[in-house]
Amino acid sequence: MSVAVIIPAAGSGSRFGGEIPKQFRLLGGKPILQLVVERFLAHERVSRIVVAVAEMLVDEAKQTDRVKFVAGGATRQQSVTNALASVGDVELVAVHDAVRPFFTYGTFDALLAAAAEHGAAFPGVPVTDTIHLVRDDRIVQTPDRPALVAAQTPQCFRAAILRDVLTRAAGDDATDEAGLAARFGHEVRVVPGDPTNFKITRPEDLAMAERMLEEA
Ligand code: C5P
Numbered sequence: 031m032s033v034a035v036i037i038p039a040a041g042s043g044s045r046f047g048g049e050i051p052k053q054f055r056l057l058g059g060k061p062i063l064q065l066v067v068e069r070f071l072a073h074e075r076v077s078r079i080v081v082a083v084a085e086m087l088v089d090e091a092k093q094t095d096r097v098k099f100v101a102g103g104a105t106r107q108q109s110v111t112n113a114l115a116s117v118g119d120v121e122l123v124a125v126h127d128a129v130r131p132f133f134t135y136g137t138f139d140a141l142l143a144a145a146a147e148h149g150a151a152f153p154g155v156p157v158t159d160t161i162h163l164v165r166d167d168r169i170v171q172t173p174d175r176p177a178l179v180a181a182q183t184p185q186c187f188r189a190a191i192l193r194d195v196l197t198r199a200a201g202d203d204a205t206d207e208a209g210l211a212a213r214f215g216h217e218v219r220v221v222p223g224d225p226t227n228f229k230i231t232r233p234e235d236l237a238m239a240e241r242m243l244e245e246a
Contacts, residue, residue, distance in 0.1 A: 031146050034078045034117035035070045035184070038109040039063050039128035040102020042084075045231055051084075052230055053128035058243040062230060065131045067097060073135060075142065080116045081128070082109035105203045107210075111196045122146060123192050124184040125207050129230040131239065137224055138184055144219045145186035152186070152208035153223030154179030181206050182223040191216050 039053045048055075053063040063081070070076050082102035083091065091099035098116050102109030110125055117123055122145055126133065137153050144151035157178040163171040185208045195210045204210045212218045230236050 031121040031142075032077050032119075033075045033122045033124065033142060034080065034120040034189075035076055036110055036113040036117065036123060036125045037063070037066060037070075037079065037081045037128050038102060038106050038113065038125070040082045040084050040109045041106065041128075052236070055230075055236060057131060057230075057236065057239050062131055062239075063128045066126065066128055069131070069133070070126070071096060073138065077120060078118055080113040082113040107196070107199065107202060107204050107207075110207065111200070114192060114196060117189065120189055122186060123189045124186045125192075126184040127229055130183055130227055131230070132224075132226045132228070132242065133182075133184060134224055134227070137221065137227070138186075140221045141184060141186040144221050145188060148217050148219045149191050150185070150187045150208060150211045150216050150218040151221050152206070152218065153182040153184070153227065154220040155182060155223040155225055156180075179220055180223075181208055182227050182229075187211065 042051055054061045057065060067079055067081065070079050078096055080098045080100060083099055085101040088099050088101050093099060100112050100116050103112055122142055141151045141153060157175060157180055160175055161173060161178055162169045185206060191211060192207060195214045198214050199210050208218050228235060230239055
């Protein structure tokens with residue numbers, strides 16, 4: 031089955047701080063986004079990568095047959111929706127955060143297989159902290175920890191399912207597509223994720239990523 035990858039990279043990275051959004055910070059001498067694109071390009075099943083970036087960067091970006099740049103939107107969900115319009119005629123679509131450079135082909139292949147069979151799949155890792163639902167500084171609920179997983183990316187879908195849920199959820203601001211697919215009644219499988227596939231969110235994450243590259 032043909033595979034396209036969507037990379038939402040139009041965020042401003044406010045939690046990271048600084049002038050340059052985190053996806054353009056250097057890791058091992060290259061922008062993190064470039065590392066992620068190169069890793070997907072080297073995967074034999076990926077026919078197209080669509081990257082959503084800030085509108086002012088679209089004209090500067092180098093478009094190729096396999097890598098397209100489109101303007102993102104005000105939210106991550108809108109950026110993914112904009113990119114989906116340019117994936118072309120593919121059967122499977124993976125959505126991957128621009129700032130997770132350490133995904134493995136083993137996990138990606140398992141996700142593609144699960145999405146082909148069941149419709150949708152995401153990598154999940156067990157939660158080590160207890161998570162409370164809090165409102166007005168008070169605990170309102172404490173979900174059973176063994177029942178919780180933290181959602182990573184790449185999240186993989188049959189293209190028709192991703193199109194369906196993004197159309198139905200238009201205007202929302204979901205932080206991942208797996209949850210949207212489940213909300214609209216699709217089966218979504220969890221595949222074991224990998225703790226090293228973390229999202230570079232804060233400066234200390236980038237420092238840890240540099241150490242991981244040096245040790246690799
Ligand atoms: O903010 P967060 O870390 O959840 O963002 C996840 C990904 O979504 C990042 O790669 C970010 O660049 C992207 N994003 C986007 N468009 C937005 C907001 C975030 O493509 N409007």
